[in-house]
Amino acid sequence: MANRERDARNERPLYMISVAAELAGVHPQTLRIYERKQLVSPQRSAGNTRLYSQADIERLRLIQQLTQDEGVNLAGVIRILELENQLAEMRREVKRMQESLEEVSRRAAKELERAHRGYKAEIVMVRRGGLARRD
Numbered sequence: 001m002a003n004r005e006r007d008a009r010n011e012r013p014l015y016m017i018s019v020a021a022e023l024a025g026v027h028p029q030t031l032r033i034y035e036r037k038q039l040v041s042p043q044r045s046a047g048n049t050r051l052y053s054q055a056d057i058e059r060l061r062l063i064q065q066l067t068q069d070e071g072v073n074l075a076g077v078i079r080i081l082e083l084e085n086q087l088a089e090m091r092r093e094v095k096r097m098q099e100s101l102e103e104v105s106r107r108a109a110k111e112l113e114r115a116h117r118g119y120k121a122e123i124v125m126v127r128r129g130g131l132a133r134r135d
Contacts, residue, residue: 010058013043013051020052024060031060037074039063039081 020042021028034040035050040059042050052060059081066072066080 010055011053013045013053015052015057017042017050017052020050020057020060023057025064026060034060034063037078039074039077 017028017031021031040056042052045051063077066077
């Protein structure tokens with residue numbers, strides 16, 4: 001629950017382009033270029049003003065780190081971000097599968113327990129020479 005609330009707060013559009021640019025350490029025109037290249041998608045106000053969330057700012061900082069510090073071009077940044085999205089989706093799928101497996105394991109353990117409780121412990125006398133067969 002706390003993660004969803006934090007994610008909702010991070011996605012809330014708060015910053016106009018000038019503030020977002022300052023927080024991310026880029027020029028406002030750079031933000032417009034990133035938007036055209038679909039690297040970031042700010043929300044729009046009723047007056048059509050771009051509004052950036054905290055998550056957008058973090059994404060912009062990552063883009064800056066990749067381009068400035070790592071020397072990655074924008075095409076490479078796009079690919080890296082796509083791969084990160086795929087990785088995040090795969091992690092979510094693995095988590096869902098683990099939860100499903102745990103549930104199946106719990107149910108199997110309950111069924112096994114029930115089967116064990118149903119066993120009858122009977123003592124059968126067997127005479128020497130084995131069981132006699134009657135026809």
